[in-house]
Structures are given as C-alpha cells and as structure tokens.
Amino acid sequence: MKRLLIVAHAPSPNTLRLRDAVESGARHPDIESVEVVVKAPLEAGPEDVLACDAIILGTTENLGYMSGALKDFFDRSYYPCLEETQGLPFAFYVRAGHDGTGTRRAIESITTGLRWKLIKEPLTCRGEYKEEFVEQCEELGMYVAASLDAGLV
Template sequence: MKRLLIVAHAPSSNTQALRDAAERGASHPDITDIEVVTKPPLDAGPKDVLACHAILLGTTENLGYMSGALKDFFDRSYYAVLEEKQGLPCALYVRAGHDGTGTRRAVESIVTGLRWRWVQEPLILHGEWRDGYVEEVEELGRYLAAGLEAGVL
C-alpha cells in the first residue's frame, strides 16, 4: 500500500478546516489502496518522509514566508531525506492573507533543493477567507491520492 503524507500547519479553525479537507479528499471512499497520514509539521520528520510515496504540504503565509513550523520540518528533514527521496511527488497549498508569493518562493526553493517533483502548481488561497477554499484543498488531496493510486505520479 502506498502512503500519502500530509504535513500541514493549522493554527486556526480555518486552516484546520483546510487540513481536514486535504485528508478527507485523500481518503475518498473510491481510493482504496492509499494510506493517508496527516501530521502537523512539528510532529512530522524524516522517518515520515522516508516512509511516504507522495507529500502534500500546507502552510500559512507568515510575514511573507512559510510558517515557522513548516520551516522547522524542512530544517529537521532536509539532509536526512535528500538522497533517498529525490523525485518525491509533492504539492502545496498556502493560506495567504496577502498574495502568497514569498511563501510560495520559499517552499519552492527548498523543494527544488530536495529534488522533489511538483505534480501541480502550488494552490494559493489568498485574500479574505472563502468557504470555497475548503473544496479546493479537498480536491487537491483527492487528486494526489488518486494519482498515486493509479501510478501516474
């Protein structure tokens, strides 16, 4: 069974709803051969990355950068997974109060160094909160899990 790891920072009820939506989408009843593991960045680490077959990252935009928790996850995991997880399929969603540009660039820079493989453009959820964000993130989780199950990622 393949494993999809969701590492998402969720400090508010809205971002918790996004993390839950990602997990719900990835755990869709039609997707039967994927194990979904969801962890906050401070609880996730290299062992989790080494055990997964794809990763979905979620972060808030904090002062034009990724959350400190997600940065900590990368700091603790980077060198431990660098050689073994090249080509890891990945995706990102950012809950951005502004435009999310700095956050996106920061995560893309680290992912490029890790040589992970983007399976779609980062999903930037910017501006005032909209309930539709939940549906977008759920769809992203479902897409990743279904693609992983089908062997196209």
Template sequence: MTKRLLIIAHTPSPNTTAMAEAVLAGARHEDIDGVTADLRSPFDVGPDEVMAADGIILLTTENLGYMAGAMKDFFDRTYYPVLEEKQGLPCALIIRAGHDGTGTRRALDTILTGLRWKQVREPVTCRGDWDEAFLDTCRETGMALAAGLDAGVF
C-alpha cells in the same frame, strides 16, 4: 501494495484546520483504495515519516511573507536526512495567504527544487479573506494526489 500519502499541515486557526481536514477527506475518498493518508503537524514529522511516504502535501500559512515557522522547522530537521533517498517524491503545496503568498511560494519552490521533489500539481494559494471555496480546492488537491498515487501515475 498500499502507498502512503503524508499531509503536513500547519493549522494555527479553525480555518486552516478545516483546510487540512478537507485535504485529508479528499485523500480518503471512497474510490481510492490503495492509498493511506496521514495528517500531521510539521512538528510531529521527522525524516522517518518522510522516508516512509510515497507522496506529500504541504499546507502552510503565510507568515510575514514567508512560510510558517513550523514548516521551516520541519525542513530544518528533515532536509539533509532525506535529500538523497527521496528525490522525485511527488508533492503538492497549499498556501493560506492573507496577502499574496508569493514569498511563501518562492521559499517553498526553492526548498523543493533543492530536494528534487516533484510538484505534481500547480501550487494552490488561498488568498485574502476566508472563502468556503478554499475547502473544495483543498479536497480536490488531496483527492488528486491520492488518486495519482493509487493509479501509479506518480
């Protein structure tokens, strides 16, 4: 049975778009057969898409020390409709932070704890000025989550 990895990414800039595309490329690695990966804007995801997912990667910018409003909107619309059914959902976080990202991570950790989703990787915070190495980190995150789903690890 094919598993579904949902990548929800707020991409307001060319750099964050490149990060999201790197996550997707990693998730679609040629050695991963049993997983389909779908990249969507937070505005284009509702409870039905979350219910159909076997894993989720969240990519958000840090905005005023918090997650992007687009990501907050996603959680506002989906939190309660998926709360009971999707406990234990494997997930990973990627934060693009111009500063330190701690407020964004704290907010996301709180929401994910409430949902009882399982962070299967240490959250990634891409801090400071743009660095091409961010793309490798994003690719690795996508590949790791897809490979784990494919292997039945989570």
C-alpha cells in the same frame, strides 16, 4: 499499499478546516490503495518523509514566508532526506492573507534543492477566507491520492 503524507500547519479553526479538507479528499472512498497519514509539521520528521510515496504540504503565510513550524520541519528533514527522496511527488497549498508569493518561492526553493517533483500547480488560498478554499483543498487531496492510487506518480 502506498502512503500519502500530509504535513500541514493549522493554527486556526479555518486552517484546520483546510487541512481536514485535504485529508477528506485524499480519503475519498474510490481511492482504495492509499494510506493517508496526517501530521503537524512539529510532529513530522525525516522518518515520515522516508516512509511515504507522496507528500502534500500546507502552510499559512507568515510575514511573507512559510510558517515557522513548516520551516522547522524542513530544517530537520532536509539533509536526512536529500539523497533518499529525490523525485518524491509533492503538492502544496498556502493560506495567504496577502499574495503568498514569498511563501510559494520559499517552498519551491527548498523542494527544488531536495529534487522533489511538483505534480500539481500550488494552491494559494488568497485574501479573506472563503468557503471555496475548503473545496479547493479537498480537490487537491483527492488529486494527489488518486494519482498515487492509479500509479501515475
């Protein structure tokens, strides 16, 4: 059994729907050998990262940066995971009221330092909230979990 960790900041009903959609996609009934663990960034830590086979990160765009909660997760996890998780498959999504560029750049900078392997183009849910964001997040969760299930990552 492989473990997929989802660490997502969901401070509003809409962002909670996005996190739930990622989880729903990852738990698709055709995906049989992947355990899905979902945690808020302030509840997740290096022990969770060390125990997973892939990770999906989710955050809001806050003042052109990732949420403080996700940054705190990285602050606590970076050095304990640095040498142990190189090559960890990951993907991420950003709920951006603006363009999400600064948030994406910050996550890519940290994960490049960790030497994690981006396995899918980052999903940026930009502008006014749209129902299609839920579908896109579900597809992201399904893609990562199915890739893990099939041994592709």
